[in-house]
Amino acid sequence: AASIPVAQVLKALMGMGIMANINAELEFETAEIVAAELDLELQLKETETLEDELITELDEQADDPDSLKPRPPIVTFLGHVDHGKTSLLDHLIGINVVSGEAGGITQHIRAYEIDKDGNSITFVDTPGHEAFTEMRARGANVTDIAVLVIAADDGIMPQTEEAISHAKAAEVPIVVALNKIDLEGVDANRVLTQLTEHQLTPSEWGGDVEVVRTSAIKGTGMDELLETLLTIAELNEYKANPDRAAMGVCLEAEQQGDRGVVAKLVVRNGTLRVGDVMVCGPTYGRVRAMSDTLTGEPISEAGPSTPVSVMGLESPPGAGDRFHVLDDIADARAIAGSRADESSRQSLSGVTTKVSFENFQEMLQEGRLGQTEEKVKLNVIIRADVKGSLEAIDKELSKFDHPEVEIRVLQRSVGGITLADVTLASASDAVILGFNVIPDEQARSLADERNVEIRRYDVIYKLTDDIKAMVEGRLKPEE
Numbered sequence: 145a146a147s148i149p150v151a152q153v154l155k156a157l158m159g160m161g162i163m164a165n166i167n168a169e170l171e172f173e174t175a176e177i178v179a180a181e182l183d184l185e186l187q188l189k190e191t192e193t194l195e196d197e198l199i200t201e202l203d204e205q206a207d208d209p210d211s212l213k214p215r216p217p218i219v220t221f222l223g224h225v226d227h228g229k230t231s232l233l234d235h236l237i238g239i240n241v242v243s244g245e246a247g248g249i250t251q252h253i254r255a256y257e258i259d260k261d262g263n264s265i266t267f268v269d270t271p272g273h274e275a276f277t278e279m280r281a282r283g284a285n286v287t288d289i290a291v292l293v294i295a296a297d298d299g300i301m302p303q304t305e306e307a308i309s310h311a312k313a314a315e316v317p318i319v320v321a322l323n324k325i326d327l328e329g330v331d332a333n334r335v336l337t338q339l340t341e342h343q344l345t346p347s348e349w350g351g352d353v354e355v356v357r358t359s360a361i362k363g364t365g366m367d368e369l370l371e372t373l374l375t376i377a378e379l380n381e382y383k384a385n386p387d388r389a390a391m392g393v394c395l396e397a398e399q400q401g402d403r404g405v406v407a408k409l410v411v412r413n414g415t416l417r418v419g420d421v422m423v424c425g426p427t428y429g430r431v432r433a434m435s436d437t438l439t440g441e442p443i444s445e446a447g448p449s450t451p452v453s454v455m456g457l458e459s460p461p462g463a464g465d466r467f468h469v470l471d472d473i474a475d476a477r478a479i480a481g482s483r484a485d486e487s488s489r490q491s492l493s494g495v496t497t498k499v500s501f502e503n504f505q506e507m508l509q510e511g512r513l514g515q516t517e518e519k520v521k522l523n524v525i526i527r528a529d530v531k532g533s534l535e536a537i538d539k540e541l542s543k544f545d546h547p548e549v550e551i552r553v554l555q556r557s558v559g560g561i562t563l564a565d566v567t568l569a570s571a572s573d574a575v576i577l578g579f580n581v582i583p584d585e586q587a588r589s590l591a592d593e594r595n596v597e598i599r600r601y602d603v604i605y606k607l608t609d610d611i612k613a614m615v616e617g618r619l620k621p622e623e
């Protein structure tokens with residue numbers, strides 16, 4: 145703890161019109177303002193809550209390898225608008241299930257489990273890569289494989305590029321659905337070339353990215369797409385333990401008149417059953433009924449990777465809130481309650497630490513950055529005014545060669561800094577570098593909220609100098 149003369153603190157408080165004595169307790173909010181005044185970093189003292197104990201225990205409870213069974217892959221569609229995400233999913237559902245969509249929940253994020261020759265695949269269709277990354281930012285990873293949908297006539301478009309960045313940052317396998325292949329005169333090779341330019345070399349050209357030619361209108365390539373996904377699933381051996389208390393993620397939820405709260409969840413591990421008690425984000429409840437997300441038919445249990453509509457929660461949880469099944473409803477209520485308090489406190493203080501130029505070294509030393517490989521990665525997202533600037537920055541960064549640090553460009557694109565950039569940075573611990581561009585209002589406020597660092601430059605060497613200075617600052621002293 146810092147030692148600051150009490151008088152100085154009291155003086156700062158007086159400056160805010162608060163008369164206090166030495167023993168006064170301060171609201172965190174007030175303390176924060178005082179701290180800012182005195183140029184101090186303030187940290188909330190961690191209190192051992194019920195949540196820490198119970199939920200951490202559940203999260204960390206390792207599954208006995210013998211208890212692990214194969215589970216269906218969870219597949220997410222990403223791509224430029226109008227390239228056919230919705231149509232592809234509709235077609236896939238249509239060929240597998242006769243009845244129409246039911247369940248009555250407003251469809252923002254769709255999630256369905258489909259069957260292919262006795263094997264299941266769960267599809268999650270998010271409204272865009274922002275939603276995809278937003279989930280990841282909240283620690284709610286619900287994707288094993290990303291299907292990148294690219295219309296053969298348009299090829300790779302700006303949002304496709306963003307989707308590629310988001311999928312790469314999530315470090316999941318990417319399968320390309322080269323859609324609208326039925327259109328006259330489309331040139332598949334052109335798109336394959338573009339893919340190669342984005343470091344996604346098609347397997348037919350010797351790379352490791354499967355490209356499936358599809359037509360959502362004619363139904364072309366559907367079997368091949370499903371088979372490709374199942375092959376990848378087999379290679380990756382996705383597994384879970386169906387014999388434990390369920391945990392997973394809420395995709396969306398709403399209050400539905402007399403049905404109460406209907407939440408669409410995906411089970412990540414364990415099996416969820418009617419009658420289970422759960423805590424989900426800042427809410428809790430007992431599962432009163434469950435139904436299939438596609439047919440709306442009642443089901444009594446949902447195993448790993450299964451999407452399910454659940455009734456019985458007290459209030460709608462948020463998209464990306466994680467859920468855990470607990471034994472005791474009193475515990476669930478208590479945890480939900482403390483989280484509800486927590487979230488109101490957090491929104492006051494906005495305490496999430498993200499990587500920044502200043503704290504990079506510190507985080508390195510504390511081992512808070514992913515250090516799985518030999519080099520530590522500094523994730524950056526680059527936005528520039530024109531393509532020429534991007535190329536120049538790329539060229540400079542490619543000269544960067546450091547034995548311990550690797551600069552990993554998650555995304556490089558032309559145009560102002562957007563909300564999606566900030567979401568990606570927040571989910572991936574990245575810093576945003578803007579060259580002759582500014583963030584829009586939404587991006588700016590989210591960056592403030594999430595402590596995402598945005599650095600702006602108008603001279604290229606300043607940008608590269610900054611990176612060098614930051615990295616070199618962490619060089620260990622010579623032995």
Ligand code: GDP
Nearest residue numbers: 225226227228229230231323324358359360361
């Ligand atoms: P999304 O925005 O990516 O979900 O795209 P949609 O699924 O809404 O499709 C956009 C438009 O492209 C619609 O008019 C579809 O009918 C059309 N479309 C989608 N897939 C195909 C395809 O394989 N071939 C052709 N010709 N049109 C398609």
